[in-house]
Amino acid sequence: MMHAPGASPDSAGLVVNEAPGSRAVLNRQVLLLGADSAGWRLRAELPAIGTRFGLLVSASAAEAGLLARLKSEALAGIEIVAEVVGVGAGAPLVGVRAIARELEGVEIDGLVALGGGSVIDTAKATTLALHSKADLAELVQSAPPPIPPDPPSIRVIAIPTTLSGAEATSNAGVTDERGAKRVIRGWNLAPRIVASDPAVLERSPAQLIANTAMMALAHCLESLYAPAANPLSIAAALYGAELMGRGLPAVTSDKSAGGVEAFSDVGAGGVMAGLAISNARSGLQHAVCHVLGSGRYGMSQAQAHAVMLPSVMRFNEPATLDAQRRLVLALGGSATIEPAAFIEGLRQTAGADAHLRAFAVRRSDLAEIAATSADEPGARANPREADGASIKRVLDAAW
Numbered sequence: 001m002m003h004a005p006g007a008s009p010d011s012a013g014l015v016v017n018e019a020p021g022s023r024a025v026l027n028r029q030v031l032l033l034g035a036d037s038a039g040w041r042l043r044a045e046l047p048a049i050g051t052r053f054g055l056l057v058s059a060s061a062a063e064a065g066l067l068a069r070l071k072s073e074a075l076a077g078i079e080i081v082a083e084v085v086g087v088g089a090g091a092p093l094v095g096v097r098a099i100a101r102e103l104e105g106v107e108i109d110g111l112v113a114l115g116g117g118s119v120i121d122t123a124k125a126t127t128l129a130l131h132s133k134a135d136l137a138e139l140v141q142s143a144p145p146p147i148p149p150d151p152p153s154i155r156v157i158a159i160p161t162t163l164s165g166a167e168a169t170s171n172a173g174v175t176d177e178r179g180a181k182r183v184i185r186g187w188n189l190a191p192r193i194v195a196s197d198p199a200v201l202e203r204s205p206a207q208l209i210a211n212t213a214m215m216a217l218a219h220c221l222e223s224l225y226a227p228a229a230n231p232l233s234i235a236a237a238l239y240g241a242e243l244m245g246r247g248l249p250a251v252t253s254d255k256s257a258g259g260v261e262a263f264s265d266v267g268a269g270g271v272m273a274g275l276a277i278s279n280a281r282s283g284l285q286h287a288v289c290h291v292l293g294s295g296r297y298g299m300s301q302a303q304a305h306a307v308m309l310p311s312v313m314r315f316n317e318p319a320t321l322d323a324q325r326r327l328v329l330a331l332g333g334s335a336t337i338e339p340a341a342f343i344e345g346l347r348q349t350a351g352a353d354a355h356l357r358a359f360a361v362r363r364s365d366l367a368e369i370a371a372t373s374a375d376e377p378g379a380r381a382n383p384r385e386a387d388g389a390s391i392k393r394v395l396d397a398a399w
C-alpha cells in the first residue's frame with residue numbers, strides 16, 4: 001500500500017496502519033548470532049543441510065585468514081568439493097554465470113558464502129542459475145521480477161563480513177551487462193543458515209563496518225514506511241536500530257573497545273535490518289543508491305547509503321517525520337533533535353563517508369543520476385513524490 005503522493009504530514013505515520021492488509025515472510029532460516037556463530041555452532045547445523053559443500057569467499061576474507069579459520073572450525077571434517085575465492089563487486093551477472101559454469105555438474109548440498117553483500121548475493125544468484133532453466137537475464141529483466149518457481153536445491157549458508165544484511169534477505173542484487181543494478185526477488189533465495197560472528201566482523205576494516213552500518217540504518221528507516229511495511233518489518237527495524245545504536249560507537253571509534261559484545265550487537269542489528277528491508281521493499285534512498293552504487297561512480301552500495309542518508313531524510317521529512325523520530329529514539333537519540341542531523345552526527349563519529357565529491361561523481365553527472373533514479377521502483381514508491389528535479393536537489397545537498 002502506497003502513501004498518496006503529497007500526503008499531509010499529519011497523515012504520515014507508519015504505513016502499516018493505513019494498509020488494509022499486509023504480508024510478511026518468515027524465511028525458513030536459522031539465525032546464529034553472537035560468539036562462535038561461524039565456528040562450532042555452525043558446524044553443528046551443517047549435517048541438516050547435507051554432506052557436500054562448495055565455498056564462495058571474498059578475496060579480503062581469505063587474506064584476513066578467515067578462510068583458513070572457517071575450514072579448521074565450522075567446516076572441520078566436512079567435504080569441500082568446490083572453492084571460489086574472489087567475487088566481483090556488485091555481484092555482476094557475468095561473474096555469477098562464470099561461477100555457475102564452474103559448479104555445473106558438481107554435486108553440492110550447500111554453498112557457504114563468506115564475505116560482504118556482493119559475495120552473498122552472488123551465492124544466491126548462483127544457486128538460482130544452477131537450478132533454473134530460465135536465463136538469469138530473463139529473471140532480472142521482467143518487471144516485476146518473477147519469483148523463482150521452485151526453491152533452489154542448493155542451500156546458501158551466509159557468513160557476513162559486513163553489516164549489509166544480505167545474509168538475511170530473500171533477494172539478490174546483481175549488476176547487469178549495462179552496469180545497472182537489478183534485483184532478483186523470491187523468498188526461497190534467502191540463505192538457509194545465517195552465521196553472524198563477532199570474530200569475523202572484527203577482522204573487517206572499521207570504515208567498511210561504518211559504511212555498512214549506515215546502510216543498515218537506511219534499511220531500518222525505509223522498512224518503517226516502504227510500500228510493504230508490516231508488523232514484522234517494523235519490529236525488526238526498530239530493534240535492529242537499537243542494537244546498532246548500542247554497538248556502533250564502540251566498534252568504529254576504538255575497535256579494541258568494541259569487543260565481542262559490541263560486534264555481536266552490530267552484527268545482529270545488521271541481520272535485523274536485512275530481515276526488515278527484505279519484508280518491506282524500499283523507497284527513494286535505495287533508488288538513488290542503486291544508481292550511485294552501480295559501479296560507474298567508484299562507490300559501493302554501502303558508501304552510497306552512507307553519503308545519501310541524511311539528505312534523503314531531509315527530503316522525506318514532511319512525509320516520514322514519525323518514522324524518522326522512531327528510528328532516532330531506537331538509536332538512543334532524543335525526540336527534539338532533527339533526525340537527519342542526528343544521523344549526520346552518528347555518521348561522523350563512526351567515520352563513514354559523507355560526500356559525493358569524494359568519489360568519481362562529477363557535479364555535472366548529478367542531473368543524469370537523478371533522472372535514472374526517478375525511474376527506479378523505490379523512487380516511485382517513495383512516500384513523498386520524487387521526480388528528477390527534486391532528486392537532483394537531494395543529490396546536490398550530498399555533494
Ligand SMILES: [Fe+2]
Nearest residue numbers: 215219277286
Ligand atoms: Fe539495500
